[in-house]
Amino acid sequence: MQFWIIQGLNSLSLGGLLFLLSSGFSLIFGLMRLANLTHGAFFMLGTYLGATALRAYSSLNIWVAALGAGIAVAAIGGLFERLVLTRLKTNPLGQVLVTLGMSFIISDACLMLWGGDSIPVPTPQNLQAPTRVFGFVFPTYRLVLVGCAIGAAIMLYFLMERTRLGAMIRAGVDDRQMARAVGIPVSNLFTIVFCLGAGIAGAGGVLGGPILSAYPGLDADMLPLALIVVILGGIGSLLGAFIGSFIIGFIYTFGTALFPELAYIILFLPMIFVIAFRPQGLFGRVGA
């Protein structure tokens, strides 16, 4: 029983982390029709930046570090979008390829700057004491992470559904040409959404740091998870990313705990089922 509850809570925290990773990916894909393969690298860059900042200034709050790293990664993402991606508007395949190239550059730059050893990210001191849930001891930080993901989901929901910016983004997702025609600055929206997606990934990287720690190859570990989440949940759907993250969180955690060597195969079984019976994903409106 204890095993199931502990692993269940672990799944929830991994699911939360995956949402922080994949929500940005899904947003970017929805608006820009761009599979941003740099996303794993943005996440890893965030983790490294957060790890460096938190180790350099021990008094620094992890939330501040996450915010700072998120802004830094968003700025890098914005520059990349403005300088490179906009030149390839008519070439969607080229866009994917440059995001792939960019991911190689970022991950190699991280290896160059931070070396090959993994860098642990300290858990915030006020969250180090374990919490008792249903009489079981559980790391507080993981619970807080789930809260973060839910908070981020609510904020993104309000941004998309209740603000003017969100309305413009939704218009751009539904019909880009028509949105342009009625005067919505779609190109600027692209930059904003790309920054936002990159920033969430970067901040998510910092928040995931205490669990994952920063190591070379983190990007290659996280990118397929993000891909599987969005394929499962439906590309461009926030709700899909949310549900998909927790499904994959559960499958991956229990898969690793029960069949450690086959975890990777178990991961993609749900993906195959969804692709076979519902190619647009659980909550997707359009096929990829």
Add this chain to the structure above:
Amino acid sequence: MKWIGVALIASSLLLPPLIAGDFYINLASQILIAGIFALSLNLLVGFGGMTSLGHASYLGVAAYISALLTSRYGFGHGAAAIISIAGTTAMAACFGVIALRASGLGFLMITLALSQVLWGLAYRMSDVTNGDNGIAGLTRPMPFGISLESPASFYWFALIVASFALVMMAIFVSSAFGSSLKGVRDQPRRMAALGFNPWLIRWITFVYAGFWGGVSGLLYVYYNKYIHPTSLSTTSSAEALLGVIAGGSGTLGGPAVGAALVLLLKNYASAYIERWNMLLGLVFLFIVLVMPAGLVPGFSRLTAQLRRESR
């Protein structure tokens, strides 16, 4: 004019073992292997319009199956080769069914996810694949009792296989089936209206490309006598894709040229700098931004222009 070019290329392929040292012969063998691999990917990317980011799966899986069968289970090379090619082709058939449910970016993401799963498997299932240590101490086959240990003999072997592969792929794309493939790439709806089955045409191409990917994987493991999970990584798929795009996707010879350039760049660059991945990324950016059509079409456009001007 065309035949002079063919003769030039053919004679340059025969030259390395006769004049060059072992280092260059080995380099030439590697180029041939990378060439077959890029050509097989090009069937998907160039002729089928299906951009796969998981083509290393076929190379890696064929190499792993052959390595495991020969080193651990005592199979002979002939049987191991047949099983690994058959296994890889069967895997391509399954992956094709999954990935071809989507097209465009969805196809790309699914192929990437599938190949990442295999890469993760090769890393994690360490009691089967030996994990990060890779499988070392492999041997080369001895077809008809001829040893392939010397660089020159292996080069001849690779050249024969590569020529055969090139001819087979040329027949494939110039056949009626190849025309229907190009039709499906450009106008899937019209092709469907004409009574073709676009899905089946794509799937057959996917399986065929997987088959040749597997062949290049066998040569790869014979050449290196060692296999490591990195050969299944995205970097490995991306290198091949860069070769295809740099050389000009959809041309028959372009991808082989592109693959050769990527390999040469990798070899020379790694002698001076450690950062191959960063260079690969920068080259990606450069090619896509500056020469999106690739080097071979770019070059032929240039020569056509010169010919027009001289007239």
